[in-house]
Amino acid sequence: MTTDHQLVVENLTLGYGDHTVIEGLDLLVPPGKVTAIVGANACGKSTLLRSMSRLLSPRGGRVLLDGREVHRTPAKQLARTLGLLPQSPISPEGITVADLVGRGRHPHQGIFARWSREDDEAVADALTVTETAVLADRPVDELSGGQRQRVWIAMALAQQTDLLLLDEPTTFLDVSHQIEVLDLLTDLNRERGTTIVMVLHDLNMAARYSDHLVALAGGKIHATGDPAEVLTEVNVRAVFGLDSQVIIDPTSGKPLMLPLGRHHVLSER
Known part of the structure; x- marks a missing residue:
């Protein structure tokens, strides 16, 4: 395994039919790290992952792996370096x-x-x-x-593969098995240097298990960086429309989001 591969998204625009999902998006995936992509439903998380793996052709921009466009790379050749676990495979x-x-x-x-x-x-x-x-x-x-x-x-x-993309890898799993799967993926990263990019719904799991966090909103990157920089009360409100309190998890040392219920918020106003 090697951690030297560079996966880069440049000015990417994606959509289905007449609907544009992602527009003008730029992203550099840190090699040899675990990156988690989060965001509200229909913000473009899975669409982005599909294009990064060559399954969805861009309307504009490009995805580069080691300087070569993935959509111009033969599928079998690409699959020796980059693997994908799609959402709900059949x-x-x-x-x-x-x-x-x-x-x-x-x-x-x-x-x-x-x-x-x-x-x-x-x-x-x-x-x-x-x-x-x-x-x-x-x-x-x-x-x-x-x-x-x-x-x-x-x-x-x-x-x-040296890079592994996973769309909701904890789907259908109870909490115990979610932890097992995410532990497995982080072990794969630490022991073999595999670059991991995964879409997750659970913000706290994403922050706990990632080195790099990407928050999407409206088809664009709202914030990206260290989980401590991205998982903030301001960003949670902007991306999810949710009032919250963010504290430091005493066990993991990572940010932990505590949602504030509607009645709780109203009682403080």
């Missing part, structure tokens, strides 16, 4: 867990698609660290939502 009917995780090895196989010992080891490691090895022979469509999410993360890990 698995082929009847596919087993082991087979699905094995598909993460496709970018590394040659023209004759020969399966290697390295492929076996990558799949086994991904199953182990996500605690899904016991599910290896089960059909994916028979799993619970939480089990299925961990299997998809295992597939992304089996791809063994």
